[in-house]
Amino acid sequence: MLVATYNVHRGRGPFGRFRPSRIAAVLAEIRPDLIALQEAQHYLRPGRDMLDFQAIRRELGLIPLRVPDCPGHSGWRSNxxxxxDGAGVGFGPLGLRLGGLEPRGGIVAELDLGEGPFRLLACHLSLGAARRAVQAERLVRAVQSGRGPDLPTLLLGDLNEWRQDRSALAVLRPVFGPSASPPGFPSFRPMLSLDHILTRPSGMLRSLAVHDTPLARRASDHLPLTAQFDLAGRAVPEAPARGP
Incomplete structure (x- = not known):
């Protein structure tokens, strides 16, 4: 299945213009089975959707995974x-309180998109390194939720970390293995790998790449990160690549 993570920068391009319709157009380019969006809700208008989810459902067959304890919202803390549409939900979705001033958070759920059950962890971590390490420890504890650590786990989001031996990635590496994510930030000249897709056990990702198109470079300050997620773990991870 095709999965992706995308920090949509509150619907603003890298130079600040509010154009959420561009985000929907990028989703149409990718056509994922599952995508985690960060900064995808109005901060000052929390009850109002930034994206037209009815049109996205109609055109792409995708629906928001709504958190029950956050009624009236399409997500949780901008995630x-x-x-x-039609995905099975075995546990959750639940909002994860990760702390921080921004604020930050995550979503955990057990899903089945027709290829078997797996745990989803979608998140957006803080800018401060010390806080990111604490937040990563909370994500590791979330692996114990539901049916426990034996369930295959997909973690994806903006971790705000590009160094394998620092803060969040250092905490996550013993559980998920090293990240092979290519650089996707800033979108107009990608240099840093802030966005990551990880699995437990490792070895379930292939075709890991940034979605680098002219439209994606204008839609947000991050490029989307995509991967084929193979629950059977048969695929050998490929070298990081860039491309649409």
């Missing part, structure tokens, strides 16, 4: 997960 929105879109999944293929």
């Amino acid at each position: 929105v997960v879109l999944v293929r």
Whole structure:
């Protein structure tokens, strides 16, 4: 299945213009089975959707994974997960309180998109390194939720970390293995790998790449990160690549 993570920068391009319709157009380019969005809700208008989810459902067959304890919202603390319409939900979704001043958070759920059950962890971590390490420890504890650590786990989001031996990635590496994510920030000249897709056990990702198109470079300050997620773990991870 095709999965992705995308910090949509509150619907603003890298130079600040509010154009949420561009985000929807990028989703149409990718056509994922599951995508985690960060900064995808209005901060000052929390009850109002930034994206036209009815049109996205109609055109792409994707629906928001709504958190029950956050009624009236499409996500949790600006995290929105879109999944293929008809996906099975075995646990959750639940909002994860990760702390921080921004604020930050995540979503955990057990899903089945027709290829078997797996745990989803979608998140957006803080800018401060010390806080990111604490937040990563909370994500590791979330692996114990539901049916426990034996369930295959997909973690994806903006971790705000590009160094394998620092803060969040250092905490996550013993559980998920090293990240092979290519650089996708800033979108107009990608240099840093802030966005990551990880699995437990490792070895379930292939075709890991940034979605680098002219439209994606204008839609947000991050490029989307995509991967084929193979629950059977048969695929050998490929070298990081860039491309649409």
